[in-house]
Amino acid sequence: MAPMAEPVAAAPAPPHFVIVPLPAQGHTIPMADLARLLAERGARASLVVTPVNAARLRGVAGLAARAKLRLEIVEVPFPADSGLPPGVENVDQITDYGHFLPFFLALKELAGPLEAYLRAQAVRPSCVISDWSNSWTAGVARRVGIPRLFFHGPSCFYSLCDINAATHGLQQQDDTERYLVPGMPVRVEVTMGTRPGFLNSAGFEALKDAAMEAMRTADGAVVNTFTDLEDEFIACYEVALGKPVWTLGPFCLCNRDDDAMASRGNKLGIDQSAVTAWLDAMDTDSVIYVNFGSLARKVPKYLYEVGHGLEDSGKPFVWVVKESEVSTPEVQEWLSALEARAAGRGLVVRGWAPQLAILSHRAVGGFVTHCGWNSLLESVAHGVPVVTWPHFSDQFLNERLAVDVLGVGVPIGVTAPVLLFGDEAMRFGRADVARAVSALMDGGEEADERRRRAKVYGEKARRAMEKGGSSYESLTQLIQSFTLQGGKQH
Template identity: 30%
Template sequence: MTVIEETNNITKTHVLIFPFPAQGHMIPLLDFTHRLALRGGSTLTITVLITPKNLPFLTTLLSAGVNIETLILPFPSHPSIPSGVENVQDLPPSGFPSMIHALGDLHAPLLSWITSHPSPPVAIVSDFFLGWTHHLEIPRFVFSPSAAITCCILNTLWIEMPTKVNDDDDDEILEFPKIQNCPKYPWSQISTIYRSYVHGDPAWEFIRDSFRDNAASWGLVVNSFSAMEGVYLEHLKREMGHGRVWAVGPILPLSGNDRGGPTSVAVNHVMSWLDAREDDHVVYVCFGSQTVLTKEQTLALASGLEKSGVHFVWAVKEPIEEDSTRGNILDGFDDRVAGRGLVIRGWAPQVAVLLHRAVGAFLTHCGWNSVVEAVVAGVLMLTWPMRADQYTDATLVVDELKVGVRACEGPDKVPDSDELARVFADSVTEKQKERIKAVELRKAALDAIQKRGSSVKDLDGFIQHVVSLGLDQ
């Protein structure tokens, strides 16, 4: 593998990229890698570390006409992870910490690769679940696929280690007074990994230290932009004690249609169906790559859509084999909503759907990728957070940015179908102030990635800093 290239007699600076093997984490970091290669192609050589079964995720990037090398390392065996599993999508939520811990066993082979390389990388950019990469003898930049406010909260949790007054009260409120503008949250909405932490367990101590390493790392790259999260970006700079925090978002995908999974409806059909609808009159419903609604939630959502009278596109997850009660839809629902509802079983071309002129509202679980994509589209968000940082994202969207309204909350809550119908109808018929705010935030997002935008300046600043690390060696 050639890792040194000459352009005008200038040796390129080598950077290593290490994504965490979860779809919602890999995609934004690989999209950032593409942007990095395009913007810094004359000065950077980029290697992406991947495990064998996740190599298909690189297909689009490797075929994009940019110079990207790959480093394939075997996935470490782990007693809690079945043989052959290398992606969080193939594990239950309880397996997430095991994945973090298992990947830590790549430290030795990765360090060996770095130290024996004829032109080793001068820095590594790795996901915020890979904090141990801070200890690889080269500067480590954290990549956050989540919001800047989430980074602030996670750093506070794992450094200060707050505890509940009443162990049995999940509604007890946790405050973050050091973080300006930060909302208060009940313990039930705090990071599941943090709430699961077991003091004294070596596996959990590794995870704790890994999160703490994020705050101690050389720098931070965030998929956000200053007009959206300026106060939290400034907090991170103060907290980390330096200015090496770069907001480079919104990180747009390589393509809107070519990175999904199996689907029941062709992309062209989805787009032509939308073409026949009025501007801003379609509600798009999707809950990300992992969330599967219960049967009761699915029935309530179907009823709400049916009662609302709105036009909609609904991406429905297939049932989970171990539990046939999940992911099912009302018998005959497709027929009853024919003409105004399009049901997609499986993957939907979300970016393209959100950007379509006909889509005016988006019922979302508030995963950060979905939030960013909705912001870029200028679409009103109807929030239904389920877990993890989705609660944080929802409060940011609804209470601070005011580009969304609450539809439901929680993984076990079954919404009232009549109330849901009202929310759907209002979202595409009323001239809500949130829709106006969404359009304004879209303009700010697009301005950030224009030639002289804040995120382009931050990306250039990041590249210049990395190059300076190479010159200092």
């Protein structure tokens, strides 16, 4: 009688990561990239979003389907009784400052639909990865019995400042209004206006306390950065947090072709091929790209100063202007006149821009940025130095990282935060814009060193994401840890 064959163990099911972004472009875009990274490595990734945000992710879903990736968009209804105007489901749609608190409070009502989705799965999902601001996911994950990681959008440099300031307080320097952030491996000074801390505004205290508590009770953190960029800050942050910190970035480098770059974020305000054709005609490293992110909106007075500053700099430029910034006939007429004067040297993009396609083009040699971490990291990942122009939140500390630590930035000189819907209090003019752009783009020893350092970091970013690189291997370990844990049947 032939010996019986040994039973073959069934291969473990791929781990299932349920990803819950904050409905804001600067948070949703990197988490969609994270979902793609997980799916490309064999995991299953589900992005839980509301209908408006699901519509913005159709391009991501379509690319994943064509590549046969296990990436799905899970649509849950936005609360009908939120007190917000109909259809407002993303931070960038808010036009009244008084709607921010109701918006964040409404998000807590998504706990029920998320829990229902998790419980409806035949095999319990392996892990919830939720945005730091979505503290309401903590109770859901605990009730269903699923590990939870939090995703924090800024740099580890910023996050370390934040947790140290929260734990130890800020130390005032002499009799000035400057404060020292304790526990940092480098000296970091802030003002009360530029201090670390999300949800610092009056009325948001309970939301901030809940977010800090959800951070402390999470099983770990996922951050969009890489070891060769922030090694000492990553190590210190992990110690301060007291739990694993998975650094898996730059996430943006998972977008390797035109279709992937064009599908990120929102409907483009210009055809990507038109931008590429315009850049193709320019010299290498000659063009300055200008984009202040999805939220900050310039009032006409300062929109004019930016435009005239770019014109006065004499450099070729691609400038992204929001539709909300050119909503009056006067501004439209002014912008059309600027375009006519700068024809052949300046390209104005109205609306959403294909930022990765622009930054990855050989002609782009500098970026005027608001220092949101996504934009700053995308610039670093493509070896492009920056003019730093922070507006609020983490952006001032991201500026310090770019200028003082990494040595890839020229500050425009802004020292105080501005309101989201206007920058009337901002003190700058066209001469400041022209000066900063020229300092970045004109050459000379300092400019050449910034450019060299940016290109070195760009190469290190590429290597981090390749097999054997720090981020690639960190993602391998993350997936394996949840594969070995395995899902449980309901």
